[in-house]
Every structure is written in structure tokens, then in C-alpha cells.
Amino acid sequence: MCWRVSVFALCSMLVWGSRARGEADDALQRCFCQVTGNLDDCICDVETIDRFNNHKLFPKLQKLVESDYFRYYKVNLKKPCPFWNDTSHCGVRDCAVKPCSSDEVPGFKSPGYKYTEEANHLDEHLYECEKEKRLSAVDESLSEEALKAMLKWNQHDDSADNFCELDDEDSPDAEYVDLLKNPERYTGYKGEDTWRIWNSIYEENCFKPKAVPKPLNPFIPTRGENDGKVFYNWLEGLCVEKRAFYRLISGLHASINVHLSAKYLLKETWMDKIWGHNITEFQKRFDAALTQEEGPKRLKNLYFIYLIELRAISKVLPFFERSSFLLYTGNHSKDIENKQLLLDVLHDANNFPLHFDEHSLFSGDKREADKLKEDLREHFRNISRIMDCVGCFKCRLWGKLQTQGLGTALKILFSEKQIENLTDSSQSSGFHLKRQEIVALFNAFARISTSVNELETFRKLLQNIQDP
Incomplete structure (x- = not known):
């Protein structure tokens, strides 16, 4: 409650103080004064999330994704764009991604070993030999039992429950990337290429008539002053599922923009680069006056x-x-320690008091609900494919990871019965997560968590914007 009071109190005091202070407060108001109180279609409020994330979950989550299991992500960055012919790639040095050689990655097993205790101890001699090979290679000396296990897992991995297309980990183009050595930050990749990506996502996959322009879409030749109001009036008329779908994509887009504003190249010399918070860039993306009131939304x-x-x-x-x-x-000792840290994060999440109620989605006629769910699944798969059209490889890496993480979250939300039927020793329920999905799930959520945490920093910077 104290957070909510402080935000409203701040808004009410904007008219006071010096001119410089007034300008700073105006900037703060335009970005944040609408970002308070209850969220649409939810019982939760912004202030509860801020307290929970920034003071409880964020530090644990950051430590978790810095561990060896979560810092290495296998991805194919060489897949061609499936929607348009585009061979252009970002020539900026910061767009490059450096993959890992096999000897840099801790002892992950090949895709046939699905990270269970039985798999990890099938054959120690085999494991030592396997370490000498490329991580994605399949050892021909696998036992018949192991091969059957591989087939069973692949059947789960290819489940129609997936909300996005997973990269083929057996492809020679799939490589491990150390996420800590390839951080998400501003690369200089911008302009028409980036707008083409987001235009395709919003215009073709967010369940809206083409006659209703998305605010600030540069591909719309003319835009009236009331286009934003028309768009959001139309959005509120959607069913809750399609409205939620749009808000997820918009939220993902917002999170990425926060990251780019928080890790901006502020200064470059021949010896070093300085990355930090760029207030101007943040305002350009979220200031109500500069975004026709869309930024706070x-x-x-x-x-x-x-x-x-x-x-x-x-x-x-x-x-x-x-x-x-x-x-x-x-x-072994680190693996046990990190599993306990993972469980701490999960228990904290489980104890959050104001969870989103996923049962409010797809709750009508079963046939109509199933059709709607499949429509949303297909639209999200399209968005995951669009990530292969991103010309900046570092942006593509993080776009694919965060899209896959969100897709994995949706898969979990709609696999409730299968998860309830899980046993300790089998996967007979039909629910399974590949390591690639697990890494994406927690790193994607860590990115969202980081964005929420960074908002507090930007609040403080905007309050002190008049300081030299």
C-alpha cells in the first residue's frame, strides 16, 4: 500500500518546485503516473508486483540463470527467414554472437540423455568418450534401451502442445551460446528492418482487422490523432483470450525496449565501451507525450x-x-545446490498472493474454446518463426529465447492435468520439457523480471533528470 500512496502522492506534487524540477517531474509523470493500480483482466496491481519482484524474487532468479545449467542455450541462428527473402544482416559489430566450442560447455549430454538420474549414470565410460564429440552428436554405441528412451522423449518433444517451433538440436547449424558472454543490449540494429519485424507480428498475428491501425505503426501512411483511441476501443471489444494475446506480445516488446534502454552504448573509445541507462531512449519508447499515450500502456x-x-x-x-x-x-555438489535454488524460486512464485487466473481463459463452449486455443497457438508459432527474420544475430538470439520462453510458459499453463498426473519415475502423463525449453523459460522470465526491476531505476533517474 505504501508504494501506491507514494506514487499517487508524487503525481499530486508535480506542480510544485522549480522549473527544472517541474520538467523532471513532468517526465516522470508522463512515463509512470498511469503505471499504477490494478492491471486489466487481473486482480493484481503494479505495486504488489514491484515489491515481490524487486525485493524477493529478482536476486534469486539472477543467481539461478548465471549458473552453468542455465547460461548455455542451444540455438540455430542460421535458419532462413520463412516469410520473405532477406539475406541482409546487421553489419554492426555488437550484433555478432560468439558460439561456444564443445570444450567450453560443462558436461551436458547429447539430446538422447534427458537429464534424469538414470540417464546421467547409464555408462560413465560412454560419457567420457562422448565428451570428445560435438555436443549435439548422437553416439552410435547407445544401448537399445537408450535408443527406445530417445524415441519416447522425441515423441514428447514433438507434442502438438508446443506453442512455438523448437530449433532442431541435431542440426549441424545448432550451437551452444553462452548467454552471459552475449548479453542482451542495444546493438544499433534499428530502422525499417526492425519495424518490418514488429509490423509483421502486430499486423498479421494479433487478431485485429487491418483497417484498425496499431498506434505508431510507421507502415501506415496516415495516422490521425485519435487512432490510438480507436485501436484501444477495438482491443477492449475483443474476447479476453485475444486481448490477453495482444498484451503478452506488447509486454514482450516493452520488456525488450527496457533492456535496450538500460544497456545502451553511452560511450565508446578505442580501449573500452561504456554501457548504461539512456533516459532519452527510454522516454522515446515510453513517454506518453512522445507515443500518443501508448507508452504507459x-x-x-x-x-x-x-x-x-x-x-x-x-x-x-x-x-x-x-x-x-x-x-x-x-x-554434483553444484547441481544439488542449484536445484535447491531453483526450488526456492519456484516456491516463492507459488506463494505469490495474487496470481493470474488462467481458468478465466478458454472457459466457454469446449469446441469453440479448443478452436480458439489452436488459433492462438498457430499465431504464436508464426511469431516464433518471425524471429528467424531478425537481421541482428544477437537480437535474433534473445528474440528466439524470449519467444520460446513465453511459448513454454503457455504450454505449461494449458497442461495442468498432465502436470498433475506426473510421477517421480515416469513421464506417462505426456508432459515433458526439454532442456532447451527449461533454459528458455527461466531466462525469459529473468528478462521480464529484470525489466520490472529496471523500471525502478528509470523512475529515480527521471526524478533527478535536472542534475548535471
Whole structure:
């Protein structure tokens, strides 16, 4: 409650103080004064999320994704764009991604080994030989039992429950990337290429008539002053599922923009680069006056996607609680320690008091609900494919990871019965997460969590904008 009071008190005091202070407060008001109180279609409020994330979950989550199991993500950055012919790539040095050689990555096993205790101890001699090979290679000396296990897992991995297309980990183009050495930040990739990506996402996959322009869409030749109002009036007329879908995509977009504003190239010399918070860039993306009132709505959608992903990781707790599940990297003591940290994060998420109620979605006629769910699934798969059209490889890496993480969260939310039927020693329920999905799920949520945490920094910077 104290947070809500402080925000409203701040808004009411904007008219006071010096001119410089007034300008600073105006900037703060335009970005944040609408970002308070209850979220649309939710019982939760912004202030509860801020307290929970910034003071409880964020530090643990950051430590978790810095561990060896979560810092390495296998991805294919060489897939061609499936929607338009585009061979252009960002020539900026900061767009490059440096993959890992096999000897840099801790002892992950090949895709046939699905990170269970049985798999990790099938054959120690085989494992030592396997380490000498490329991580994605399949050892021909696998036993018949192991090959059957591989087939069973692949059947789960290819499940129609997936909300996005996963990269083929057996492809020679799929490589491990160290996420800590390739951080998400501003690369200089911008302009028409980036707008083409987001235009395709919003215009073709967000369930809106083409006659209703999305605010600030540069591909619309003319835009009246009331276009934003028309758009959001139309959005509120959608069913809750399609409205939620739009807010998820908008929230993901907002989160990425917060990251780019918080990790901006402020200064470059021949010896070093300095990255930090760029207030001007943040205002350009979120200031109400500069975005025709859309910026604060984007920030509220950031909180919406936070709730969705938080709910997903709380619901998947039984999958990770099983004693047979290990965060296997080859370092036994660290693996046990990191699993306990993972469970701490999951229990904190589970104890959050104001979760999003996913049962409010797809609750009508079963046939219509199933058709709507499949429509949303297909639209999200299209968005995951669009990530292969991003010309900046570092942007593509983080776009694919965060899209896959959100897709995994949606898969979890709508696999409730399968998760409830999980046993400690089998996957007979039909629910399974590949390591690639697990890494994406928690890193994507860590990105959302970071964005929420960064908003507090930008609040403070805007309050002190008049300081030299």
C-alpha cells in the first residue's frame, strides 16, 4: 500500500518546485503516473508486483540463470527467414554472437540423455568418450534401451502442445551460446528492418482487422490523432483470450525496449565501451507525450506478461520437485545446490498472493474454446518463426529465447492435468520439457523480471533528470 500512496502522492506534487524540477517531474509523470493500480483482466496491481519482484524474487532468479545449467542455450541462428527473402544482416559489430566450442560447455549430454538420474549414470565410460564429440552428436554405441528412451522423449518433444517451433538440436547449424558472454543490449540494429519485424507480428498475428491501425505503426501512411483511441476501443471489444494475446506480445516488446534502454552504448573509445541507462531512449519508447499515450500502456503490459510467466513457473513446480530430475552439468555438489535454488524460486512464485487466473481463459463452449486455443497457438508459432527474420544475430538470439520462453510458459499453463498426473519415475502423463525449453523459460522470465526491476531505476533517474 505504501508504494501506491507514494506514487499517487508524487503525481499530486508535480506542480510544485522549480522549473527544472517541474520538467523532471513532468517526465516522470508522463512515463509512470498511469503505471499504477490494478492491471486489466487481473486482480493484481503494479505495486504488489514491484515489491515481490524487486525485493524477493529478482536476486534469486539472477543467481539461478548465471549458473552453468542455465547460461548455455542451444540455438540455430542460421535458419532462413520463412516469410520473405532477406539475406541482409546487421553489419554492426555488437550484433555478432560468439558460439561456444564443445570444450567450453560443462558436461551436458547429447539430446538422447534427458537429464534424469538414470540417464546421467547409464555408462560413465560412454560419457567420457562422448565428451570428445560435438555436443549435439548422437553416439552410435547407445544401448537399445537408450535408443527406445530417445524415441519416447522425441515423441514428447514433438507434442502438438508446443506453442512455438523448437530449433532442431541435431542440426549441424545448432550451437551452444553462452548467454552471459552475449548479453542482451542495444546493438544499433534499428530502422525499417526492425519495424518490418514488429509490423509483421502486430499486423498479421494479433487478431485485429487491418483497417484498425496499431498506434505508431510507421507502415501506415496516415495516422490521425485519435487512432490510438480507436485501436484501444477495438482491443477492449475483443474476447479476453485475444486481448490477453495482444498484451503478452506488447509486454514482450516493452520488456525488450527496457533492456535496450538500460544497456545502451553511452560511450565508446578505442580501449573500452561504456554501457548504461539512456533516459532519452527510454522516454522515446515510453513517454506518453512522445507515443500518443501508448507508452504507459506498454509498461502495464510488461506487468501483465510478468504475471503470466510467474503463474507458469508456479504451476510447473511438480515437474522439478521430482527426485529424478537433476540440473545436470557434471558438478554434483553444484547441481544439488542449484536445484535447491531453483526450488526456492519456484516456491516463492507459488506463494505469490495474487496470481493470474488462467481458468478465466478458454472457459466457454469446449469446441469453440479448443478452436480458439489452436488459433492462438498457430499465431504464436508464426511469431516464433518471425524471429528467424531478425537481421541482428544477437537480437535474433534473445528474440528466439524470449519467444520460446513465453511459448513454454503457455504450454505449461494449458497442461495442468498432465502436470498433475506426473510421477517421480515416469513421464506417462505426456508432459515433458526439454532442456532447451527449461533454459528458455527461466531466462525469459529473468528478462521480464529484470525489466520490472529496471523500471525502478528509470523512475529515480527521471526524478533527478535536472542534475548535471
